[in-house]
Structures are given as C-alpha cells and as structure tokens.
Amino acid sequence: MSTRITSDDVAHVAQLARLELDPAQVELFTGQLAAILEHAEDVEALDLADVAPTSHPYPLVNVLRPDEVGATLPNAEALAAAPQAEGGRFRVPTILGEAP
Amino acid sequence: MTDTVLSDPTNPDGRAPTDSLGNAITVPDSDDVTVVTAADGSRWELVCGLEVHAELATATKMFSGAPNHFGDDPNTNVDPVTLGLPGTLPVVNQKAVELAVRFGCAVGGPQSVRRSVFSRKNYFYPDMPKNFQISQYDQPIVVAGELELPSGHVVGIERAHLEEDTGKSTHVGGAGRITGADHSLVDYNRAGVPLLEIVSRPHVRSTEQARQYVAELRSILVACGISDGKMEEGSMRVDANVSVRREGSQELRTRCEIKNLNSLRSLGRAIEHEATRQADLHAAGQKVVQETRHWDEAQGVTGTMRSKEEADDYRYFPEPDLVPVDPSPEWIAEIAAALPMLxxxxxxxxxxxxxxxxxxxxxxxxxxxxxxxxxxxxxxxxxxxxxxxxxxxxxxxxxxxxxxxxxxxxxxxxxxxxxxxxxxxxxxxxxxxxxxxxxxxxxxxxxxxxxxxxxxxxxxxxxxxxxxxxxxxxxxxxxxxxxxxxxxKGFEAMDTGALEAAVDAAIAGNPAEWEQYRTGDPKVRGKLTGFFVGQIMKATKGQADGKAATALLTQKATD
Known part of the structure; x- marks a missing residue:
C-alpha cells in the first residue's frame, strides 16, 4: 500500500467537503484513492522537465463574452427553490464565524 | 505551527521566504516607520502588506450577463449562473479582463500582464452559492507593479487577480452581529460581481503609508475607470497583513490578516492595534499564531475569526469550465496606450x-x-x-x-x-x-x-x-x-479705457518728454518709462497696472 495517502488525509478532506464518512468508508476510500495515486506515479517516472503544466486539455484561450446585460430571474423565481425565504432574501441558519 | 521568526538574514541558517509567486520577500527601509512599544518597553517596527478588493466598473457580472449594479432590491440582479444552479456554465466578461489589463499596465507596464488561469477556491458559506469561488491562484493576470505614494515612498505590487464577489448576508437578531444571531438572510445581487484583488508586497512601513497606499490606489482605479472606488458602498475593501520585528532588525515574523477595514481611519487604527498586540506577545515569549482576525471598529480591537489550519485549506484546482485568458500583446499595447495620466x-x-x-x-x-x-x-x-x-x-x-x-x-x-x-x-x-x-x-x-x-x-x-x-x-x-x-462690487478695477485715458493724459501733459521717449534709444526710453508710469500712477492713485501702462506706452510710440 502506498504511503501517499493516509486515512487521516481522507478524513480531513471529507470534513472539508462536508462529507460524513464512517470509519469503514474512510478505510475503503483510502485504499481506492491510494490505488489512483499509484497509477499517477507512472507519469512521475517520465522526464517532464521541459513540459509546461497543463490546466486544460483544450488548445483554447480567451473565450470571452461582451459586457452586455442579459436576462435575470424575477425575485420570486430566484427564491422558488429556497427552503426558506424572507423579505426577498434566502433565509439560512445562523452562520458560525465569518466568511473567509 | 509556524515558527515565530520566519527568517533573519543575520542568521545564516535562516530560510529565505518567498511570496505567492515565488519571489523573494523584501522589506524596504523608510524614514517613516511606525514603531510600537510592548508592555515590557521593547520597541517593534511595523511590516505590513495590504490586499485591496476592488469591484470592477462593468455593466455585468464576472461570469454572466446579470447586472453589476449596487442598491437594487435583493435578489433581482441574479440569473442561474449567479445562483450556481446545476447545469449552468460561466463565461468570462471581456470588459473585466480589459480592466484588469488596464490596471496591470498602469502599475507595472504591459510586461506585468500574463496568461492567467482561473481556479476554484473551495469553501462552504451561504453567501457563496456554488460552494466555491472562481478566482485565480498560481497564475494571476497581473504579476508585478508598484505605486509611488504622495510621500515619495514606493510600495511594490505582488500580484492582482480576477475573481467573483460573494453575496451579502444580513444577520437577524443578536443586534445584527453573528454572535447571538437568530438566522441570516442572503442577497445574491453582489454574488458574481467582478473583483480585482490587488496584493501589495510587505512594503508598507507605517500607518500613514497604509492610508496613502489605499488612497493612491483608489485614485488610480478611479482615474483609469477600473472601479468607482467607493469604500462606503463596499466597492473597495481592504485587508491588512500585519507583522512586527525588533526595531532595527531584518527579521520576518508571523503575520496576521485583519479583515473588515472599511475606512481609512479604521485601517490605521487596526494596524497599530494589531502591531501592539503582536509586540506584546513576542515580548512575553509567546507565539503569534498565523490567523485571520476581525477588526471591531466600535471596541477598537481585533479578534480571532478562525485559525489558519481550520479554514485556509481551499483545495484550489484549475476551473474546468473556463479556459485560460491570454491577452494578446497587441490588445495589451492598445489598452496601455489609452491610459490616462496617473x-x-x-x-x-x-x-x-x-x-x-x-x-x-x-x-x-x-x-x-x-x-x-x-x-x-x-x-x-x-x-x-x-x-x-x-x-x-x-x-x-x-x-x-x-x-x-x-x-x-x-x-x-x-x-x-x-x-x-x-x-x-x-x-x-x-x-x-x-x-x-x-x-x-x-x-x-x-x-x-x-x-x-x-x-x-x-x-x-x-x-x-x-x-x-x-x-x-x-x-x-x-x-x-x-x-x-x-x-x-466697486473694487476699482481699472478697465482698458480708463488706463488708456490716463496714459493719454500723461502724454498730453508732458509733450517734450514724450518726444524724447518716442525718438530716444532704449536707454532713454527705459528711463522715461519710469517717468511716465509714475505720472500715470499718480493720476490713478496707484490703481493702474504698471506693466499694462508700459505696454500701452510702447504701443503708442510705434503707432
């Protein structure tokens, strides 16, 4: 088994992603993720010193739109799927701490 | 936990810290350095960098055509992209890119503008409907620049990157504060508004320089039409990265980020307060924990918002829905050429x-x-x-x-x-x-x-x-x-007619002198100019303008 990822890493990432995993799931995913990372090790065997990192597979840049106002949703429609709304706003539980 | 002293050039084993783009961190000297005194009497000087979020002056949002407009009824300037509804895709606003390029050209010249990549910054907060913010991480659009303050001090710009603003939360109950609030209400009109986050190098050495930097930046943003710069409407928001070091040393120590600095006044107060807090900790042999702190204007103190290990793990990765932005040299040159005088x-x-x-x-x-x-x-x-x-x-x-x-x-x-x-x-x-x-x-x-x-x-x-x-x-x-x-108003300003009459009277009353003036060499004429102007002044009780009278005399002599 690779030492690239531990069950603590998986639990930490799960917590950041707000995923509730039981210990058996943590072990299961640790093994599966380790296998994926091992597969990626094949690439590390290559000499890539002259290869620029690739963020996207497409040979495209500058897909831009003009700064023109388009359609908006009416307030009622914007709020239609909200579990709770108040005064035209989305009502949410009290937030602990402030936004990053 | 981070070391308290991150580096000290006088210590050969010290590491040389680098910024987000891998450049060595430098701290300039200045004849204006804020020095705070810790409780034990030791003296500590300020090292500060500023992050300014500026809302861009576009008609629409960063990634959709919903209006970018302040002050409208809640949740009316929203569309499916703004709300992060499933199946929606972002498309970059060309004007926002242009304004970012404009900023780069203004502070760093055309060569400071680079190919940039959008990334997802992942976190959970109700004002961010997608549970991630689209930002730029390791490849920002602007990678260098500097600002000369009115005092002459120069502050380097580390980077500037494009991102989207968040929605606005209103806390209900608990007197509008988060602590004790009953629930919160969210308005997404601001969500998705284009932002330029401008990060300075730690070149701000005094509270006055911090104020000047923000004011100067604001002037540039407004002059170039990049942002309306209205701090009171939240168009410009400032965070300060504050650390201190022993007076006269070259150390770099752990910094804290202070948020919620909404006026130039609170900026200076908050930095000074935070510097003193840190100096007291260092002097007492305690560690400064790298964290985000919130400025409480009413109480004049900073408080912990969250510690670094808890929330700074944003799991950035390239935004798969957006391809890189790579402004052409021609476009950059065109934008640079159209800049106003700064x-x-x-x-x-x-x-x-x-x-x-x-x-x-x-x-x-x-x-x-x-x-x-x-x-x-x-x-x-x-x-x-x-x-x-x-x-x-x-x-x-x-x-x-x-x-x-x-x-x-x-x-x-x-x-x-x-x-x-x-x-x-x-x-x-x-x-x-x-x-x-x-x-x-x-x-x-x-x-x-x-x-x-x-x-x-x-x-x-x-x-x-x-x-x-x-x-x-x-x-x-x-x-x-x-x-x-x-x-x-009866201020006895002489008009041309009155002056001319006085000149004519002086000439008529002194025909011999006038003949000498008219025909004499420059030396004679110079001497007689004094005579005639004196006559004119006497006649007008000093109201005449000597220079104008002289001009009239010259003119009449050559007529």
Missing amino acids: PAARRARLAEATGEPRTAESVVVVVDRAQDDQAISALAHLARLAEVGGDPSAASTLAALADDDVDGLSGPDAGARAAAAPDAAKARVLVHVTQNLAGEGGADLAPVRLAELVALEVAGELTATQAKQVLAELVADPEATAAGVAAA
Whole structure:
C-alpha cells in the first residue's frame, strides 16, 4: 500500500467537503484513492522537465463574452427553490464565524 | 505551527521566504516607520502588506450577463449562473479582463500582464452559492507593479487577480452581529460581481503609508475607470497583513490578516492595534499564531475569526469550465496606450508647473481633487499674458489670448508652459485652487476665468480678500468675468479705457518728454518709462497696472 495517502488525509478532506464518512468508508476510500495515486506515479517516472503544466486539455484561450446585460430571474423565481425565504432574501441558519 | 521568526538574514541558517509567486520577500527601509512599544518597553517596527478588493466598473457580472449594479432590491440582479444552479456554465466578461489589463499596465507596464488561469477556491458559506469561488491562484493576470505614494515612498505590487464577489448576508437578531444571531438572510445581487484583488508586497512601513497606499490606489482605479472606488458602498475593501520585528532588525515574523477595514481611519487604527498586540506577545515569549482576525471598529480591537489550519485549506484546482485568458500583446499595447495620466505623473507635472516639491501638500491636494488641469491651464494663461505683456484688467485679454493659442494653454503641453508664469501668480493660483475653489462648483470654474482674477490680483488691483469674494461670484456665474465682478462690487478695477485715458493724459501733459521717449534709444526710453508710469500712477492713485501702462506706452510710440 502506498504511503501517499493516509486515512487521516481522507478524513480531513471529507470534513472539508462536508462529507460524513464512517470509519469503514474512510478505510475503503483510502485504499481506492491510494490505488489512483499509484497509477499517477507512472507519469512521475517520465522526464517532464521541459513540459509546461497543463490546466486544460483544450488548445483554447480567451473565450470571452461582451459586457452586455442579459436576462435575470424575477425575485420570486430566484427564491422558488429556497427552503426558506424572507423579505426577498434566502433565509439560512445562523452562520458560525465569518466568511473567509 | 509556524515558527515565530520566519527568517533573519543575520542568521545564516535562516530560510529565505518567498511570496505567492515565488519571489523573494523584501522589506524596504523608510524614514517613516511606525514603531510600537510592548508592555515590557521593547520597541517593534511595523511590516505590513495590504490586499485591496476592488469591484470592477462593468455593466455585468464576472461570469454572466446579470447586472453589476449596487442598491437594487435583493435578489433581482441574479440569473442561474449567479445562483450556481446545476447545469449552468460561466463565461468570462471581456470588459473585466480589459480592466484588469488596464490596471496591470498602469502599475507595472504591459510586461506585468500574463496568461492567467482561473481556479476554484473551495469553501462552504451561504453567501457563496456554488460552494466555491472562481478566482485565480498560481497564475494571476497581473504579476508585478508598484505605486509611488504622495510621500515619495514606493510600495511594490505582488500580484492582482480576477475573481467573483460573494453575496451579502444580513444577520437577524443578536443586534445584527453573528454572535447571538437568530438566522441570516442572503442577497445574491453582489454574488458574481467582478473583483480585482490587488496584493501589495510587505512594503508598507507605517500607518500613514497604509492610508496613502489605499488612497493612491483608489485614485488610480478611479482615474483609469477600473472601479468607482467607493469604500462606503463596499466597492473597495481592504485587508491588512500585519507583522512586527525588533526595531532595527531584518527579521520576518508571523503575520496576521485583519479583515473588515472599511475606512481609512479604521485601517490605521487596526494596524497599530494589531502591531501592539503582536509586540506584546513576542515580548512575553509567546507565539503569534498565523490567523485571520476581525477588526471591531466600535471596541477598537481585533479578534480571532478562525485559525489558519481550520479554514485556509481551499483545495484550489484549475476551473474546468473556463479556459485560460491570454491577452494578446497587441490588445495589451492598445489598452496601455489609452491610459490616462496617473496621479504620480500628475503630481510631477503640477510640481514642475508651480515650482513646488511633488510631495508638497498643495500639490497632493490639487491632484487628489483632480483640479491640477485647472491650475496648470490657469498658469499657462498667466504665462502667456506675461509673455505678451497684456493688460490684466481688460476682461477680453486673456480670453482673446486663449482663442489665439488654445492648444498650448491646456492639454499635455500646458505644464511646461505654466512653469513660465510669474512666481506671484503661481502662489495665488495654488491658494485659490486649494482653498477657495474646494467647494461645490469650484472645480468647474474655467481656467481662463481664474487666470483673469489672478492677473488682476498680481497687478495689485484686487486685494486677496477682494479676490476671494470675486472668485465666489465667478463660481456661481460661469458667464461673469473677474474685471466685471470687481467693477460691479466697486473694487476699482481699472478697465482698458480708463488706463488708456490716463496714459493719454500723461502724454498730453508732458509733450517734450514724450518726444524724447518716442525718438530716444532704449536707454532713454527705459528711463522715461519710469517717468511716465509714475505720472500715470499718480493720476490713478496707484490703481493702474504698471506693466499694462508700459505696454500701452510702447504701443503708442510705434503707432
């Protein structure tokens, strides 16, 4: 088994992603993720010193739109799927701490 | 946990820390460094960097066509992209890219603009409907720059990147504060508004420099049309990265980020408070924990928002829905060429025109109020008047000169021209623009009107007090002229006719002297000029302008 990822890493990432995993799931995913990372090790065997990192597979840049106002949703429609709304706003539980 | 002292160049084993783009961190010296004293009496100097979030002056949002407009009813400027509804895709706003490029060109030149990649910054908070914010991480659009403050101190820019703003939460119950709130209400009108996050290097050494940096940045953003810069509407928001080091040392120590600095006043107070807090911890041998702190303006203290390990793990990765933005050199050059003159250059131009140092308060204030063109053009008119020796009390003189030679009296070349204005005129123009034209409508006064007034004043036909009164009338009535208002107020400004009559009377009363004047060599003529001007002054009880009278005598001698 690779030492690239531990069950603590998986639990930490799960917590950041707000995923509730039981210990058996943590072990299961640790093994599966380790296998994926091992597969990626094949690439590390290559000499890539002259290869620029690739963020996207497409040979495209500058897909831009003009700064023109388009359609908006009416307030009622914007709020239609909200579990709770108040005064035209989305009502949410009290937030602990402030936004990053 | 991070070490308290991150590096110390005097320690050979010390690491050389780098910034987000891998550049070595430098801290410049300055003759203005804020030093705080810890509880044990030890002295610590400030090292500070600032992050400014500026909302861009676009019509629409960063990634969709919903309006970017402040002050509308909640959740009306929203569309499916804004709300992060499933199946929606972002598309980059070209104008936002253009404004970011404009900023790069303004502070770092065309070479500071780079190919950039959008990334997802993942976190959970209700004002961010997608549970991630689209930002730029390791490949920002602007990678270098610097700002020269009015004091002359230079602050480096580490980077500037494009991102989207969040929605706005209102906390209900608990007196509007998060602690004790019953629930929160979210308005997504602001969500998705284009933001430029501008990160300075840790080159801010004093609270005054922090204020000047934010004010200067604001001036540049407004002058270039990048942002409206309204701090009170949240268009510009400032975070400060504060650390301290022993006075005189080269250490870099752990920093804290302070958020919620919504005015220039709170900026200075918060930095000083935080520096003192850290100095006390260091002096007591305790560690400063790298964390985000919140400034409480009412209590004048900073408090922990969250520690680094808890929330700074944003799991950035390239945004798969957006391809890189790579502005062409041609587009960048076009944007750079269209930039207006920036505040630092304008201060330099006004300094040259007035002979004041570029750090002089009057120079800084006039440029800050964007009245430098007015002052320079007025001085250029006065230089022109001095050049031709025209009669300042003739209301038409300056206007006629302006019509004759309008290009050189305003616009880019006026600065050099203005430098030739008489020193007395320079002093009076600066006084009027900084003090008497600071109110409503003052900036709109035509430079030629200001020049006419100053010409009368310098010629001794109006006292400073009278000039101030006349100026108020000129501001109120754009059609009025200085000579006209002065006459109406009985300030005894001489018009051309009265002066000419006095000149004619002097000539008629002294025919022999006039004959000598008319036919004599320059030396004789110079001597007799004094005689005639003296006669004219006597007859007009000192109201005449000597220079104008001299000009009239010359003219009559050659007729």
